[in-house]
Amino acid sequence: MEIDPWNRELLDKYLRDYGVGLVGFMPAREETQVGAKLRGFPLYVHSNLALENVSLNSANPVLRLTRAGGTLQEELPGTDWTVFTPAHATFTPLEWAAPSLPHFSEERLIVAILDKGEHDSISRVLFGGNLDFWLHRLLFLDALSYLSLGRISLALERHILVDIDDIFVAKKGVRMTEEDVKALLASQGRLREMVPGWRFNLGFSGKYYQNGYPEENAGDRMLLGYSIAPHHSGVYPVHEPLYDAWKKVWNVRVTSSEEYPHLYPARLRRGFIHRNIMISIFMTHLSNYGNDRLALYTFESVIKFVKCWTNLSLRTVPPLQLGERYFHLFPNERDPVWGVSGIHVPMCRPPPHANLGQGEVVRSAPKFLVIGPQKTGTTALYTFLAMHPGIVANYPSADTFEEVQFFNGKNYYKGIDWYMNFFPVPANSSSRYLFEKSATYFEGEVVPQRVKALLPHVKLVATVIPASRRAYSWYHHMRAHNDPAALQYSFHRVITAGDGDPRPLRNLRNKCLVPGMYAKHLERWLDYFPSWQLILIDGEELRNDPVYIMNELQRFLSIQPFYNYTEHLRYDKRKGFFCQVTEGDKTKCLGRGKGRVYPPMDESDAKLLKEYYQPYNVALEKLLTRLDYPVPRWLEEELQ
Ligand SMILES: Nc1ncnc2c1ncn2[C@@H]1O[C@H](COP(=O)(O)OS(=O)(=O)O)[C@@H](OP(=O)(O)O)[C@H]1O
Numbered sequence: 001m002e003i004d005p006w007n008r009e010l011l012d013k014y015l016r017d018y019g020v021g022l023v024g025f026m027p028a029r030e031e032t033q034v035g036a037k038l039r040g041f042p043l044y045v046h047s048n049l050a051l052e053n054v055s056l057n058s059a060n061p062v063l064r065l066t067r068a069g070g071t072l073q074e075e076l077p078g079t080d081w082t083v084f085t086p087a088h089a090t091f092t093p094l095e096w097a098a099p100s101l102p103h104f105s106e107e108r109l110i111v112a113i114l115d116k117g118e119h120d121s122i123s124r125v126l127f128g129g130n131l132d133f134w135l136h137r138l139l140f141l142d143a144l145s146y147l148s149l150g151r152i153s154l155a156l157e158r159h160i161l162v163d164i165d166d167i168f169v170a171k172k173g174v175r176m177t178e179e180d181v182k183a184l185l186a187s188q189g190r191l192r193e194m195v196p197g198w199r200f201n202l203g204f205s206g207k208y209y210q211n212g213y214p215e216e217n218a219g220d221r222m223l224l225g226y227s228i229a230p231h232h233s234g235v236y237p238v239h240e241p242l243y244d245a246w247k248k249v250w251n252v253r254v255t256s257s258e259e260y261p262h263l264y265p266a267r268l269r270r271g272f273i274h275r276n277i278m279i280s281i282f283m284t285h286l287s288n289y290g291n292d293r294l295a296l297y298t299f300e301s302v303i304k305f306v307k308c309w310t311n312l313s314l315r316t317v318p319p320l321q322l323g324e325r326y327f328h329l330f331p332n333e334r335d336p337v338w339g340v341s342g343i344h345v346p347m348c349r350p351p352p353h354a355n356l357g358q359g360e361v362v363r364s365a366p367k368f369l370v371i372g373p374q375k376t377g378t379t380a381l382y383t384f385l386a387m388h389p390g391i392v393a394n395y396p397s398a399d400t401f402e403e404v405q406f407f408n409g410k411n412y413y414k415g416i417d418w419y420m421n422f423f424p425v426p427a428n429s430s431s432r433y434l435f436e437k438s439a440t441y442f443e444g445e446v447v448p449q450r451v452k453a454l455l456p457h458v459k460l461v462a463t464v465i466p467a468s469r470r471a472y473s474w475y476h477h478m479r480a481h482n483d484p485a486a487l488q489y490s491f492h493r494v495i496t497a498g499d500g501d502p503r504p505l506r507n508l509r510n511k512c513l514v515p516g517m518y519a520k521h522l523e524r525w526l527d528y529f530p531s532w533q534l535i536l537i538d539g540e541e542l543r544n545d546p547v548y549i550m551n552e553l554q555r556f557l558s559i560q561p562f563y564n565y566t567e568h569l570r571y572d573k574r575k576g577f578f579c580q581v582t583e584g585d586k587t588k589c590l591g592r593g594k595g596r597v598y599p600p601m602d603e604s605d606a607k608l609l610k611e612y613y614q615p616y617n618v619a620l621e622k623l624l625t626r627l628d629y630p631v632p633r634w635l636e637e638e639l640q
Pocket of ligand 1: 380
C-alpha cells in the first residue's frame with residue numbers, strides 16, 4: 001500500500017493492463033497517523049487502534065462465503081489496526097469495528113474496504129491489518145473470489161458426519177446412561193434442524209456391551225435400539241487383522257480413523273484407501289457424549305457458528321457416499337502415505353489399539369537405507385555392511401531376496417506391519433544398526449515422500465557409477481533373467497528406441513536409462529531430506545577400494561565399534577572383485593549374477609550414451625559441488 005511512486009506506477013499499469021485486482025494490507029507502523037491521506041488514494045487513515053465489536057456490511061458484493069452474521073462482541077487481536085475514511089464513491093465499507101475505548105462502542109470505523117475501481121480502474125480490497133483475525137481469513141477468500149471474478153472460488157457445499165467410535169467401551173461409571181442417550185437423541189433432533197438428515201453414526205465393540213452399572217447397561221440397550229454398526233475403528237497405523245475381518249465378515253467398504261497421518265493439529269488429518277476400504281477422517285470417541293456431554297455442546301455450537309458467519313450449506317450423507325465424495329474431492333489422498341512423524345528412530349510401534357499378546361513383539365525401524373540405483377554395486381555394499389558386528393540387515397524376502405522393496409511398488413500397500421516384520425528384534429535395538437537395501441528406491445517418484453513420512457530420521461546411502469556402464473550392466477542383467485524384451489532387442493535397439501516403438505521396448509528403454517539421470521533423482525530425495533542425511537558413494541571406488549569406502553560409510557553412520565575391513569575383505573583374482581574373507585582364510589565372493597562376464601559395449605553405443613547423459617552429468621557435478629560432496633573421478637572424465 002505504501003510503495004514508492006515509481007514502483008506504484010509500474011504495479012498500477014500492470015494491474016490495469018491485465019485486469020488484475022489487488023488485496024492490500026496496512027502494515028503496522030510505529031508512529032500513529034490520525035486522518036492522514038493515503039498517498040495516491042482518495043482515502044484517509046487512522047492507525048494504531050485497538051478495536052472491538054465487529055460487523056460486516058451485508059450489502060457489500062465481496063461477501064460470498066462470509067455471512068454478515070451480526071455483531072461480534074470481541075476484541076480484535078492486537079492494538080495496531082488501521083481504519084479507513086473514504087473520500088470517493090468508489091469505496092464501499094466491508095467491515096466495521098468500534099474503538100476499544102469507553103463510550104465509543106457504538107461508533108463504526110471501517111477496518112476493511114472495497115475499492116470498486118471507479119477512481120483509477122483498479123479494484124482492490126484493503127484490510128487495515130493482517131490476517132491474524134479469523135474473520136479476515138474468510139474475507140480474504142471472498143476477496144480472492146471477487147477480484148478474480150469468481151475464478152478463485154471454493155464451493156459453498158460442505159458435508160459433515162460425526163462418527164462416535166467404541167460406543168460401549170469405557171470403564172464402569174463413565175459410560176452412557178439412558179439420560180445420556182436421550183440427550184444424544186435430543187441433540188440429534190436439534191442438529192437436524194440445522195443440517196437436514198443429521199444422524200450420529202455409532203460404532204461398537206460388542207465385547208463391552210452390558211459391562212457397566214445397571215443404569216449404564218440400560219443406556220447400552222437403548223443405544224442398541226438406535227443403530228450401531230461394526231465398521232469403525234479404522235485404527236492407524238493399519239492393523240491388518242482388522243481389515244481382514246472387515247472384508248471377510250462384513251464386507252465393509254468405508255470406515256473411519258482419527259490418527260492418519262499422525263499430524264497435529266487435527267485439521268491436518270487425512271483420508272486414505274487401504275485394501276479397497278475407504279478411510280474417511282471423521283471420528284470421535286465416546287467419553288464426551290456421556291457424563292459432561294461436551295461433544296454435543298461443541299457440535300451444536302460449531303454448527304450454529306458456521307451457519308451464523310458463513311453461507312456454507314451444511315449437508316450430511318451416509319458414510320459410503322461420504323467416502324466416495326471425499327476421494328472424488330481429494331483424489332491425491334487415495335494413496336496412503338504411511339507415517340509416524342514425531343516418533344524417533346529407533347521406533348517402537350505396536351499397533352495403538354492392539355494389546356500385545358504373547359508372541360507379539362515390538363520392532364525397531366531401520367536406521368539407514370541403501371537406496372541404489374540398481375547395478376551400481378549395491379549387493380556388494382549390502383554384503384559388506386552385513387559383515388559388520390554392529391549392523392543388522394533385514395530378513396530376506398521370498399520374492400525379492402535380500403531386497404524388501406517396500407517403498408516402491410505394490411508391497412507398500414501391505415502396510416507397515418508387513419514392512420516391520422522384515423526386521424529382526426535385536427536384543428538391544430538402540431545399539432544395533434538395522435538397515436535394508438532396495439536398489440529400486442532410488443528413482444521411484446513417490447519413494448522419498450513415503451520414506452520421509454515413515455522414517456524421517458533415516459540416513460540414506462546412494463551409489464553411482466558411470467551412467468552408461470550402469471545401463472549396459474542392467475541390460476545384461478535383464479537378459480540373464482530371461483526378460484523377453486531384453487532377449488529380443490539388442491542394446492543398441494533398446495537405447496535408441498523411440499516413442500513409436502512397441503511398449504515392451506519403450507519400457508525396457510526407460511528402465512535402462514532413467515535411473516542413470518542421477519541428479520534428477522537425487523534432487524527429489526533432497527526435496528525431502530537434508531543433505532547431511534544422504535551419502536553418495538562412488539560405486540567405482542567401492543569396487544576398487546572397498547575398505548576405504550566402508551570406512552567412510554562407518555564415519556557417516558557414526559557406527560560403533562569401528563570395524564576394520566582391511567582384515568575382512570580381500571581381492572579375489574578369479575572373481576576379479578573384492579570378496580569376504582571367511583574362516584580358514586578363504587574368500588567368499590558374490591554369486592555369478594554379480595560381476596557378470598559380457599562383451600564390452602560397442603564404441604558407437606558408448607558415444608551415444610555419453611551424449612545422452614551429458615546434461616544429467618553436468619547437473620550432477622553442479623549438485624555435488626553445491627552440496628560440497630566429492631566429485632567422482634569418472635564424472636570429471638566424462639565431462640572433459
Ligand atoms: N565386490 C564385488 N563383487 C561383485 N560385484 C561387484 C563388487 N563390487 C562392485 N560390483 C559390481 O556390482 C554390480 C552389480 O550391482 P548391484 O549389486 O547393485 O546389482 S543389483 O541391482 O543388485 O542387481 C556388478 O555389475 P556387473 O559387473 O555388471 O555384474 C559389479 O560390477
